[in-house]
Amino acid sequence: EVQLVESGGRLVKPEESLRLSCAASGFAFSTAWMSWVRQAPGKGLEWLGLIRGKADGGTTHYAAFVKGRFTISSDDSDNTMYLQMNSLKTEDTAVYYCTWNYAGAFDSWGRGTLVTVSS
Amino acid sequence: QSALTQPPSASGSPGQSVSISCTGTSSDIGGNNYVSWYQQHPGKAPKLMIYEVTKRPSGVPDRFSGSKSGNTASLTVSGLQAEDEADYYCSSYAGSNIYVFGTGTKVTVV
Numbered sequence: 001e002v003q004l005v006e007s008g009g010r011l012v013k014p015e016e017s018l019r020l021s022c023a024a025s026g027f028a029f030s031t032a033w034m035s036w037v038r039q040a041p042g043k044g045l046e047w048l049g050l051i052r053g054k055a056d057g058g059t060t061h062y063a064a065f066v067k068g069r070f071t072i073s074s075d076d077s078d079n080t081m082y083l084q085m086n087s088l089k090t091e092d093t094a095v096y097y098c099t100w101n102y103a104g105a106f107d108s109w110g111r112g113t114l115v116t117v118s119s
Numbered sequence: 120q121s122a123l124t125q126p127p128s129a130s131g132s133p134g135q136s137v138s139i140s141c142t143g144t145s146s147d148i149g150g151n152n153y154v155s156w157y158q159q160h161p162g163k164a165p166k167l168m169i170y171e172v173t174k175r176p177s178g179v180p181d182r183f184s185g186s187k188s189g190n191t192a193s194l195t196v197s198g199l200q201a202e203d204e205a206d207y208y209c210s211s212y213a214g215s216n217i218y219v220f221g222t223g224t225k226v227t228v229v
Contacts, residue, residue, distance in 0.1 A: 035218070037165075044122070044223040045157070045165065045208050050216060061216035064120060097164060104153030104212050105170035112164055 002026040002108040004098050009113030016088055020113055022081040022098030029079040031055045033101035036072060036083045038094040039112075046094075048072075050101060051081065088117045120213050123148065123221035130227040131199045139224045141192045141209030147219055149190035153212035156185060156194045160205045168207075169194060196226070204228045 008020040022034070031053040038046050049062035051072045060072045071084040081098055093116050099106040124142040131137040141148065141156075148154055154172045157165040167176050169185035172192065182197045192211070196203050209221035 037220075045159075045210075045220040047210070047218045047220055050218070052216070059216075063217065103170050103174075104151075105155035105167055106157070106165070106210065107167055107170070107176070109164040109166070 002100055004100065004108060004110035006096060006098050006110045006113040009096060009115045011116045011118065012088055013119050014089060014117055016117075017084070017086045018088060018115060020083040020085070020096055020098075020115070022083075022110060024079045024081065024098075024100070027100060029074075030076045034074070034081050035099045035101055035106060036070075036081075037097045037099055037106065037109075038092075039097070040091070040094040043094075048083070048096075085115075088115075090117050093117050120147070120217060120219045123209055123211060123219055125207075125209060125221040125224045127222075128225045128227065130229050131196075132229055133199055133201065135199050136195060136197045137199055137226060138193050138195045139207055139209075139226070141194070141211075141221045143190050143192075143211055143219070145190060147190075147211040147213040148187065148192050150214060151212050152187070154185070154187055154192045155210045156183075156192075157208045157210065158203075158205045159208065165208065199228055201228050 003025045005023045035050040036048040074081045095112040097112045100108040156169040159165040172187045173185045
């Protein structure tokens with residue numbers, strides 16, 4: 001069974017940095033493609049970016065609006081994906097989900113972790 | 120890349136059918152068959168309902184079906200049930216390892 005567990009969300013001040021983690025199990029993590037998706041309170045889903053499996057080069061790709069503030073990485077030694085977020089803004093307040101990509105879709109989702117950016 | 124356009128709301132009575140549209144461009148929906156649909160109940164994570172335009176993951180009832188014509192994809196829920204009341208989002212591959220979601224549709228069972 002695929003399991004994704006996000007962690008690291010908390011209250012931070014504007015311009016601070018934060019790293020989220022996604023612990024994965026139940027599938028071949030080293031070859032998987034995975035994404036981060038967020039949802040602001042009362043708003044829709046927003047794709048942030050993905051990391052390709054190592055077999056496909058392990059490259060990362062981002063939504064245009066991320067503009068270099070966010071970085072996705074992964075560690076095959078403990079099956080964990082990360083989202084490094086810098087220069088956080090109040091509009092980054094959202095629940096952040098990690099997903100396992102399969103067949104061009106977001107096949108499995110974690111429960112999400114809440115990031116609140118406020119002074 | 121801009122969000123795909125969905126109607127804000129849709130409704131139907133139990134047993135009826137409801138269809139939700141998802142309009143994009145030739146760069147996303149019209150350019151590939153990686154269109155998917157997600158159901159989200161309040162306070163829960165989204166759940167994959169349809170992938171590759173028409174395919175259903177194991178466990179998803181066959182009351183849910185997907186289709187696509189040109190730059191517009193659609194999700195149809197037949198035999199509407201109370202538990203189908205939720206938010207629904209479409210998504211499409213937009214080329215160059217980029218994805219985009221729809222604006223979301225709230226389905227109400229009246």
